[in-house]
Amino acid sequence: MPITWSPDTRELRLANDRVAYVMRVHDDSALGHLYFGAPLPSGRPLEHVESAGFSGFSNRVGEPVALEYPTTGSGDYRIPALTVEHADGSTVLDLSYAHHKIVPGKPAWDGTGLPTTYVETDDEAETVIVTLRDKLSGMAVELAYTIFAGRPVVARSARIRNDGTTSVRLTGAMSASLDLADARWQFVQLSGAWARENHVVSTPLRPGRQSVGSDRGSSSHIHNPFLALQRATTTEDQGEAYGLSLVYSGNFIAEAEVDPYDTTRVRVGISPNTFTWTLEPGGAFVTPEAVLVYSASGLGTMSDALHGLYRDRLARGTWRDKPRPVLINNWEATYFGFDETKLVDIATSARDLGVELFVLDDGWFGRRDSDDTSLGDWFVDRRKLPNGLDGLARKVEALGIRFGLWIEPEMISERSRLFEEHPDWAIGIPGRPRTESRQQYVLDMSRPEIVDHLFGVLSDVLASAPISYIKWDFNRTITEPYSTALPPDRQGEFFHRFVLGTYDLYARLTAAFPDVLFESCAGGGGRFDPGMLAFAPQAWTSDDTDAVERLKIQWGTSMAYPLSSMAAHVAAVPNHQTGRITPIDTRAAVAFFGVFGYELDPTELADADRASVRAQIAFYKEHRVVFQRGRFIRLRSPFEAGERTAWMAIDPASERAIVGYFQVLNRPVPTADRLRLCGLDPARTYRVTGWPDVADPLFRDNTGEWGGDELMELGLSLTAERHEAAHWGDFRAWLFVLEKI
Ligand code: DGJ
Numbered sequence: 001m002p003i004t005w006s007p008d009t010r011e012l013r014l015a016n017d018r019v020a021y022v023m024r025v026h027d028d029s030a031l032g033h034l035y036f037g038a039p040l041p042s043g044r045p046l047e048h049v050e051s052a053g054f055s056g057f058s059n060r061v062g063e064p065v066a067l068e069y070p071t072t073g074s075g076d077y078r079i080p081a082l083t084v085e086h087a088d089g090s091t092v093l094d095l096s097y098a099h100h101k102i103v104p105g106k107p108a109w110d111g112t113g114l115p116t117t118y119v120e121t122d123d124e125a126e127t128v129i130v131t132l133r134d135k136l137s138g139m140a141v142e143l144a145y146t147i148f149a150g151r152p153v154v155a156r157s158a159r160i161r162n163d164g165t166t167s168v169r170l171t172g173a174m175s176a177s178l179d180l181a182d183a184r185w186q187f188v189q190l191s192g193a194w195a196r197e198n199h200v201v202s203t204p205l206r207p208g209r210q211s212v213g214s215d216r217g218s219s220s221h222i223h224n225p226f227l228a229l230q231r232a233t234t235t236e237d238q239g240e241a242y243g244l245s246l247v248y249s250g251n252f253i254a255e256a257e258v259d260p261y262d263t264t265r266v267r268v269g270i271s272p273n274t275f276t277w278t279l280e281p282g283g284a285f286v287t288p289e290a291v292l293v294y295s296a297s298g299l300g301t302m303s304d305a306l307h308g309l310y311r312d313r314l315a316r317g318t319w320r321d322k323p324r325p326v327l328i329n330n331w332e333a334t335y336f337g338f339d340e341t342k343l344v345d346i347a348t349s350a351r352d353l354g355v356e357l358f359v360l361d362d363g364w365f366g367r368r369d370s371d372d373t374s375l376g377d378w379f380v381d382r383r384k385l386p387n388g389l390d391g392l393a394r395k396v397e398a399l400g401i402r403f404g405l406w407i408e409p410e411m412i413s414e415r416s417r418l419f420e421e422h423p424d425w426a427i428g429i430p431g432r433p434r435t436e437s438r439q440q441y442v443l444d445m446s447r448p449e450i451v452d453h454l455f456g457v458l459s460d461v462l463a464s465a466p467i468s469y470i471k472w473d474f475n476r477t478i479t480e481p482y483s484t485a486l487p488p489d490r491q492g493e494f495f496h497r498f499v500l501g502t503y504d505l506y507a508r509l510t511a512a513f514p515d516v517l518f519e520s521c522a523g524g525g526g527r528f529d530p531g532m533l534a535f536a537p538q539a540w541t542s543d544d545t546d547a548v549e550r551l552k553i554q555w556g557t558s559m560a561y562p563l564s565s566m567a568a569h570v571a572a573v574p575n576h577q578t579g580r581i582t583p584i585d586t587r588a589a590v591a592f593f594g595v596f597g598y599e600l601d602p603t604e605l606a607d608a609d610r611a612s613v614r615a616q617i618a619f620y621k622e623h624r625v626v627f628q629r630g631r632f633i634r635l636r637s638p639f640e641a642g643e644r645t646a647w648m649a650i651d652p653a654s655e656r657a658i659v660g661y662f663q664v665l666n667r668p669v670p671t672a673d674r675l676r677l678c679g680l681d682p683a684r685t686y687r688v689t690g691w692p693d694v695a696d697p698l699f700r701d702n703t704g705e706w707g708g709d710e711l712m713e714l715g716l717s718l719t720a721e722r723h724e725a726a727h728w729g730d731f732r733a734w735l736f737v738l739e740k741i
Helices: 298-313 340-353 388-398 417-421 448-463 488-512 547-557 584-591 607-622 624-629 697-702 708-713
Strands: 003-006 011-015 020-025 031-037 082-085 096-104 125-133 139-148 153-162 168-180 186-191 199-204 208-214 226-230 241-247 252-258 264-270 277-279 284-286 289-295 327-329 357-360 402-407 469-472 517-520 538-540 566-571 595-599 631-636 644-650 656-663 685-691 704-707 732-740
Touching: 003 096, 003 125, 011 125, 011 139, 031 168, 031 289, 153 168, 153 277, 153 298, 168 241, 168 289, 186 208, 199 547, 226 252, 226 264, 226 298, 241 252, 241 264, 241 298, 277 284, 277 488, 289 298, 298 631, 327 340, 340 357, 340 388, 340 607, 357 469, 388 402, 402 448, 448 488, 488 517, 547 566, 547 584, 547 644, 566 584, 584 595, 584 607, 584 656, 584 732, 607 624, 624 644, 624 656, 685 697, 685 708, 697 732, 704 708
Parallel strands: 327 357, 327 595, 357 402, 402 469, 469 517, 517 538, 538 566, 566 595
Antiparallel strands: 003 011, 011 020, 020 031, 082 168, 096 125, 125 139, 139 153, 153 284, 153 289, 168 264, 168 277, 186 199, 186 226, 208 252, 226 241, 241 289, 252 264, 631 644, 644 656, 656 732, 685 704, 685 732
16 A cells, blocks of 8 residues: 555655655644655654654744644744634644545545646555644644655645634645755756746755745746756766646745755745635635655656656646647748738648648737737637638648647737727726736636636637637736735735636636647746646747757756647747757757647748758658657756757657757867767667768767667767868757667
């Protein structure tokens, strides 16, 4: 049994063959945290690690006792998991263990509307729900912990109940809190900006608090709801690492605190900066889920665990396991300036090259000739599309490919019919000006009637034509947060209710149109988070399509997210975000590692480029299972190695692998360099071939038949004779295809 309770030692132990997680009900009834790490096969009790919980002023205040769900006010000054305001204004909670229940599988909390990981059969996991109680107020906290068979993962959430007789206001409710015995960790965050998402930033922990988060209304481009802790010596394939990932799309915090005793507390959850929630007697609040991973074998194992869980047990629906189509999107080809003829030309030309899905992006509705109008008016612009969406979609389908469409449901333009009819639907504070961003406002998704309206109009759109795919965008963050539908003392609930409204719309639309492939987007990766992945199995990784920039963005994104979730496209050059000119095969070689597509006008391609695109699509289709569902292994970081990045993907059956090696700037006189591969079968022989230019010296020297052992221990040679290397130029990519013989 993966979860055991020992009445003698009062230990609760979650264990599988990958990890162990141990808690203990201390002598004073506090729920203490003893351990999260590698398996502990001896099964010996750990009570000597910690025997008593916090006992406030009768003990020494501020001692670092490890707790599962710490509160404030009794001498624990570290970052808390739960903070409240009682009806009398006091803020102390004293949580004691009451009871626990071990159940097979992974039961869901009722009616929360929150996305979570799941199991398909009860033997995939086991869950324990531990109930803690504050005697004086009647507050109860139910902590749920799920351990999955074969995964180094514990998923956590909390339900906070007011079983008392007066109302209580939550002022902070974390999804997970984790106490670690020392502070020798690096804080690894995924941070950046629009078009620069998910750069890996690593800093040593220091005394005090370090955090990332968002108070913008969405998880944001700035920081991803993810945090890893790694030892200074941890690499991709060695050393300890923890990963904490939050299944949530709104304001969040991921924070670590090193206390005076050099222990570390980590917490993840809804950002307490912008959150309060009033619980009347009998009321309950459920936190989003946090996914905790432990790896003793580097960041690669941590990512691998998240990839598998998110690809197979967070994503849902028809498209979870299906090969994703190669698409072309007209955004960078036309922006707002298109008509039906132009779109059909693009689709026809792309179809001839092997594209399987044509996506009509922004600009098809209302009178949207620029970004300052029409959001909310979800009816087709007949000036551009005289035959409607249906007419266009049928023409695209007649080409033998599918049709997809862009929408941005949560938004409203001031210049729109919707705004004329419902100016109060846009988020804002009565009497104060609203701040525009990209000439648009945000709809108050916390109001059910607005969600109902959107479900109605968007269902009509989806039913009006053969639409196989939806790109769901979200192009600005929230300002003047306020809902006219909430009373003054509940305005702190606005941001979370906004997210719940968005999830409700996603749940209803994906249920009503189960065969449609949904891709989430927020000006690129501004809402690339596990919450969205539960509804849309893929996301537009970044508006930055430059191949060099994408090395960092895709590397960083892969820390937490699987290849099947990362949309990556080849765009025209000079690149629209950087002005950089890279070879078309380099752009493809980077974009292959994910859900592949194009973001250009194929009718404008030179013949040579058309031939390249045709070959690229054929190559991608041949290896689609490797690129979309393969195990992704990071080999050489663009953040550390500078000019040379390398990664690889191994197909689920371990028969094939593709190694991507990318060189940003060429240097004269190549130095000796070998790229050691990972994850191969050392006892098997692999046939190695190259792409795109088989005549390249790197392929001449490396193609052939090699042992898995050689490829992993000696590696591929990355050196060429200097006169040959002089021809490489900048921005080159080499793909090595390995097939097991
Ligand atoms: C931002 C997206 O990331 C782009 O791909 C495109 O869809 C534009 N929005 C359209 O407004």
